Amino acid sequence: MDKINVSQLTEIIEDKWNYNPKSELKCRAESQITLKEWAAVIIARKRLANKPETAESLSNCVNRIMDYNNGKDLKLYDIDLTFLRSFEAYQIGKGNSPNTVYLIKHN
Secondary structure, X not given: OOOOXXXXXXXXXXXXXXXXXXXXXXXXXXXXXXXXXXXHHHHHHHHHOOOHHHHHHHHHHHHHHXXXXXXXXXXXXXXXXXXXXXXXXXXXXXXXXXXXXXXXXXX
C-alpha cells in the first residue's frame, strides 16, 4: 500500500467531501457521526470486499487517533487540519518520520 501524509489525506477528504454534497457519508457526518461509527462502516465494507489488510490498517489508524485523543471518540467534524497537524506532530514526537505518519499501516 502507498503511504500518504496528512496533507495528501486532507486533500483527498476535501475532494471527496465536496464532490457530492448529498452523499450519505456527508449527511451522516452532519448528523453527528463519530470517528468510530464511520470507521466501523468503512472497515466492514473492506472486509466484505475481501480486503482484510486494508480493514486492519484502518482499524489501527482509528486506534492510534483514539490513543492520541486520550481514548475518547471524536465527531468527524472535530477532525480538521489543525487536529491532523497536531496528530502528525505527536507521531513525529514518538520517533516516526513524516513519511511514516500515514493512516495506513505499514505491511
